[in-house]
Amino acid sequence: MAQDKKMVTQITSMDDNFAQWYTDICKKADLIDYSSVKGCMIIRPYGYAIWELIQGILDKKFKEKGHENVYMPMFIPESLLQKEKDHVAGFAPEVAWVTQGGSEPLTERLCVRPTSETLFCDHFANIIHSYRDLPKLYNQWCSVVRWEKTTRPFLRSREFLWQEGHTMHATAEEAERETVQQLEVYNDFFENDLAIPVIKGKKTESDKFAGAVATYAIEALMHDGKALQAATSHYFGDGFAKAFNITYTDKENKICYPHQTSWGSSTRMIGAIIMSHGDDNGLVLPPAVAPIQLVILPIAQHKPGVLDKANQLKNRLSKVCRVKLDDSDNSAGWKFSEYEMKGVPVRLEIGPRDIENNECVLVTRHNREKTVVSLDELETAVTEKLEEVRKGIYEKALENRKNKTYVCKTTDEIKSALSEKGDGFVKAMWCGNEECEDKVKELTGVGSRCIPLVSEHLSDTCVCCGKPAKHMVLWAIAY
Amino acid sequence: MAQDKKMVTQITSMDDNFAQWYTDICKKADLIDYSSVKGCMIIRPYGYAIWELIQGILDKKFKEKGHENVYMPMFIPESLLQKEKDHVAGFAPEVAWVTQGGSEPLTERLCVRPTSETLFCDHFANIIHSYRDLPKLYNQWCSVVRWEKTTRPFLRSREFLWQEGHTMHATAEEAERETVQQLEVYNDFFENDLAIPVIKGKKTESDKFAGAVATYAIEALMHDGKALQAATSHYFGDGFAKAFNITYTDKENKICYPHQTSWGSSTRMIGAIIMSHGDDNGLVLPPAVAPIQLVILPIAQHKPGVLDKANQLKNRLSKVCRVKLDDSDNSAGWKFSEYEMKGVPVRLEIGPRDIENNECVLVTRHNREKTVVSLDELETAVTEKLEEVRKGIYEKALENRKNKTYVCKTTDEIKSALSEKGDGFVKAMWCGNEECEDKVKELTGVGSRCIPLVSEHLSDTCVCCGKPAKHMVLWAIAY
Numbered sequence: 009m010a011q012d013k014k015m016v017t018q019i020t021s022m023d024d025n026f027a028q029w030y031t032d033i034c035k036k037a038d039l040i041d042y043s044s045v046k047g048c049m050i051i052r053p054y055g056y057a058i059w060e061l062i063q064g065i066l067d068k069k070f071k072e073k074g075h076e077n078v079y080m081p082m083f084i085p086e087s088l089l090q091k092e093k094d095h096v097a098g099f100a101p102e103v104a105w106v107t108q109g110g111s112e113p114l115t116e117r118l119c120v121r122p123t124s125e126t127l128f129c130d131h132f133a134n135i136i137h138s139y140r141d142l143p144k145l146y147n148q149w150c151s152v153v154r155w156e157k158t159t160r161p162f163l164r165s166r167e168f169l170w171q172e173g174h175t176m177h178a179t180a181e182e183a184e185r186e187t188v189q190q191l192e193v194y195n196d197f198f199e200n201d202l203a204i205p206v207i208k209g210k211k212t213e214s215d216k217f218a219g220a221v222a223t224y225a226i227e228a229l230m231h232d233g234k235a236l237q238a239a240t241s242h243y244f245g246d247g248f249a250k251a252f253n254i255t256y257t258d259k260e261n262k263i264c265y266p267h268q269t270s271w272g273s274s275t276r277m278i279g280a281i282i283m284s285h286g287d288d289n290g291l292v293l294p295p296a297v298a299p300i301q302l303v304i305l306p307i308a309q310h311k312p313g314v315l316d317k318a319n320q321l322k323n324r325l326s327k328v329c330r331v332k333l334d335d336s337d338n339s340a341g342w343k344f345s346e347y348e349m350k351g352v353p354v355r356l357e358i359g360p361r362d363i364e365n366n367e368c369v370l371v372t373r374h375n376r377e378k379t380v381v382s383l384d385e386l387e388t389a390v391t392e393k394l395e396e397v398r399k400g401i402y403e404k405a406l407e408n409r410k411n412k413t414y415v416c417k418t419t420d421e422i423k424s425a426l427s428e429k430g431d432g433f434v435k436a437m438w439c440g441n442e443e444c445e446d447k448v449k450e451l452t453g454v455g456s457r458c459i460p461l462v463s464e465h466l467s468d469t470c471v472c473c474g475k476p477a478k479h480m481v482l483w484a485i486a487y
Numbered sequence: 488m489a490q491d492k493k494m495v496t497q498i499t500s501m502d503d504n505f506a507q508w509y510t511d512i513c514k515k516a517d518l519i520d521y522s523s524v525k526g527c528m529i530i531r532p533y534g535y536a537i538w539e540l541i542q543g544i545l546d547k548k549f550k551e552k553g554h555e556n557v558y559m560p561m562f563i564p565e566s567l568l569q570k571e572k573d574h575v576a577g578f579a580p581e582v583a584w585v586t587q588g589g590s591e592p593l594t595e596r597l598c599v600r601p602t603s604e605t606l607f608c609d610h611f612a613n614i615i616h617s618y619r620d621l622p623k624l625y626n627q628w629c630s631v632v633r634w635e636k637t638t639r640p641f642l643r644s645r646e647f648l649w650q651e652g653h654t655m656h657a658t659a660e661e662a663e664r665e666t667v668q669q670l671e672v673y674n675d676f677f678e679n680d681l682a683i684p685v686i687k688g689k690k691t692e693s694d695k696f697a698g699a700v701a702t703y704a705i706e707a708l709m710h711d712g713k714a715l716q717a718a719t720s721h722y723f724g725d726g727f728a729k730a731f732n733i734t735y736t737d738k739e740n741k742i743c744y745p746h747q748t749s750w751g752s753s754t755r756m757i758g759a760i761i762m763s764h765g766d767d768n769g770l771v772l773p774p775a776v777a778p779i780q781l782v783i784l785p786i787a788q789h790k791p792g793v794l795d796k797a798n799q800l801k802n803r804l805s806k807v808c809r810v811k812l813d814d815s816d817n818s819a820g821w822k823f824s825e826y827e828m829k830g831v832p833v834r835l836e837i838g839p840r841d842i843e844n845n846e847c848v849l850v851t852r853h854n855r856e857k858t859v860v861s862l863d864e865l866e867t868a869v870t871e872k873l874e875e876v877r878k879g880i881y882e883k884a885l886e887n888r889k890n891k892t893y894v895c896k897t898t899d900e901i902k903s904a905l906s907e908k909g910d911g912f913v914k915a916m917w918c919g920n921e922e923c924e925d926k927v928k929e930l931t932g933v934g935s936r937c938i939p940l941v942s943e944h945l946s947d948t949c950v951c952c953g954k955p956a957k958h959m960v961l962w963a964i965a966y
Contacts, residue, residue: 048560077535081527105587109634155588
């Protein structure tokens with residue numbers, strides 16, 4: 009139609025080309041735009057509003073556990089980055105270096121933070137002296153930079169937004185508890201708020217964070233059968249404390265090293281939402297992070313009374329959810345497509361006949377199911393529908409994961425499962441030897457994602473070498 | 488006392504050494520720490536909590552006016568920065584340059600954003616095509632970098648946190664209205680939320696933002712008589728639009744350039760709070776941005792019933808304000824000093840005798856006034872006290888400004904006013920000639936801060952050359 013602001017054009021089907029489908033949604037749902045800065049993306053208002061909702065929920069959860077927000081500098085002097093040897097080895101190859109300030113070359117080059125362990129440790133050394141100063145439970149919301157060669161919106165970009173928690177504890181036990189507690193916070197956020205089923209696990213030695221004693225992660229399976237590391241939580245022991253000379257005096261007046269954790273999650277979560285819940289009509293948003301939870305579309309809005317009624321409903325519903333009324337002169341067809349593309353969980357249609365009958369139509373995004381509801385019970389019906397969407401998309405994602413999880417006893421079984429059923433999670437036993445881990449990847453394409461905290465005994469022997477197995481490992485091709 | 492977490496040490500008196508007093512507060516109130524990164528500061532939890540409250544209030548005000556948040560890359564390619572000639576001339580000398588990514592030198596160096604006009608324009612060129620795409624009302628919360636030589640916490644540091652609004656409009660009139668509207672938003676925030684009296688004005692030609700047609704600002708007078716530019720709002724006309732080739736098709740199908748604004752405020756506002764309201768006992772926080780609005784200090788807390796009662800009051804008061812109960816074993820004297828240092832607006836003392844009498848003592852931070860109030864009316868009394876603090880500190884700051892504002896007709900009058908009464912705002916007429924502006928500064932030390940929007944006719948002639956005056960100008964030494 010001539011008066012349409014823009015046409016909602018068809019996007020690539022996810023079955024035809026999943027990567028293109030993903031990029032189409034990022035652009036067509038107005039989440040991002042590309043910029044003149046290679047490898048960096050622009051997060052547009054609709055995408056940023058999702059991020060703000062994610063931030064709001066996580067920030068509240070962190071604060072409830074006693075964490076406080078701080079802000080550290082975005083630059084790390086090279087000498088500071090080098091203080092912990094494993095850490096610098098892990099990050100130096102992928103950082104951006106500032107070498108000039110104003111018109112003068114710097115005497116020491118600064119990297120733009122890829123993560124802030126070293127900055128936090130430098131600060132902790134200043135402010136931790138006594139057991140009374142512990143624990144320190146800090147979190148930071150900021151952007152970080154990692155000089156990636158190939159980039160994709162939300163999943164991998166040279167700059168991304170994230171939060172990084174950094175905590176210091178008197179004992180190893182307390183720090184380990186914190187590591188697992190924060191993994192649980194992420195798990196709860198994914199399972200309940202984002203409606204994405206995840207598996208909690210420990211990373212193998214070869215896959216740990218640079219400088220960590222242990223790395224935990226939650227792993228989600230995307231619609232295409234590839235895995236996505238959704239958030240991580242690390243236990244550092246006292247390695248950084250020793251490297252940065254952070255000490256405290258305990259109750260017996262003894263000098264001790266504190267024990268450390270860090271944990272993080274990023275705008276990558278938006279990628280996880282797209283690839284867990286999206287379909288060929290566009291984005292499908294979990295209600296908790298949907299900037300618009302319900303859109304009201306008046307039908308035959310030029311007819312007397314329709315817009316008045318739509319506005320009344322908007323006022324009523326704004327008390328129970330984030331609601332938008334689209335009374336623009338775009339066609340109804342355009343509006344349907346537009347809000348489906350944007351993943352709005354519930355659509356409310358109201359026209360002259362509905363008004364006569366004191367009812368309206370609610371349509372849930374994920375299954376396009378229509379329900380006629382009485383206007384007398386609208387608030388309850390909408391609240392129920394939002395919960396229905398949350399449960400519905402969780403079940404759908406869980407079903408996808410179930411269909412794409414393969415228990416395998418040999419690398420041949422892995423190969424045939426993947427070639428017959430497509431990419432997915434492989435559950436298989438492992439001897440604990442890094443060589444076998446590498447060989448599984450070489451032979452089958454899937455890498456170890458984690459050792460799930462809830463283990464199953466699938467067999468007695470390693471999927472690769474046949475020697476006695478130590479762990480059940482979750483394997484997959486990962487984003 | 489041995490069990491005190493730390494001693495609240497005396498800070499430098501503001502009359503002895505204002506600069507040292509300021510730095511003492513930044514450190515002793517736990518607002519900041521210095522870092523190994525020269526010229527960059529660490530914002531500690533208490534300082535960051537103030538910033539979060541500032542963000543919360545401003546963000547709501549912006550969104551109420553229809554603005555949406557976005558996120559742009561933190562890097563600007565050199566060629567993009569150079570597109571608008573006045574802009575690059577203003578900023579190039581003070582930016583940090585990234586010249587290496589990972590192990591490879593970049594083919595084009597990138598500056599870390601000192602402000603994001605060029606990035607927004609690059610994006611606007613992509614997304615603005617028709618009059619239907621206007622206005623674009625965007626805001627961004629982020630950190631920016633300016634390679635300053637001398638730095639001071641909050642006031643001037645190489646990296647700082649801020650918000651930058653960037654808007655595009657169909658007409659010049661609409662953009663000019665936006666510029667003034669946002670100046671008004673800042674004005675309202677300072678006057679009502681931060682309780683800091685400010686003067687709205689227009690910058691002279693020589694003091695405009697790099698690339699702007701007109702720059703507006705609000706100016707506040709600090710306790711020591713120096714001025715602080717608290718926030719700015721710029722009108723750009725279509726200069727950037729032309730440089731970046733941003734065009735739209737209007738209703739008559741004509742190709743037009745849109746008109747632009749930007750406006751910003753930063754962590755500098757925390758510096759303004761310290762220097763407007765602080766005293767020799769430490770920080771004094773406006774209730775709206777106080778992380779703790781009321782602290783409960785139980786007296787003789789080991790006596791039966793005291794802590795129970797204090798906890799009851801905490802629960803009651805948490806419904807009307809941000810409340811903290813300090814039941815640590817630190818001495819009462821230590822606690823008094825600690826919460827005065829941290830600027831907590833109201834202190835509540837409750838001991839065994841108060842409980843017997845069904846009352847407690849409220850002490851307002853800014854004037855140490857004590858009021859005995861009945862526990863039956865506690866919520867009302869606390870709400871009133873918080874409002875009393877807000878009004879009280881505003882009046883105090885206004886009084887300071889009145890005492891330090893001098894009307895002068897000649898440069899000699901300026902010199903004698905400043906030497907007799909100390910630094911302050913000078914109101915004097917000006918012919919509009921840049922040479923006179925420079926000469927006033929050279930002769931007296933004060934520079935033009937702004938041409939107040941509410942003008943007064945002080946005399947017919949320029950304070951410097953004696954020729955006919957065009958404007959009343961506000962002059963001062965500035966932070």
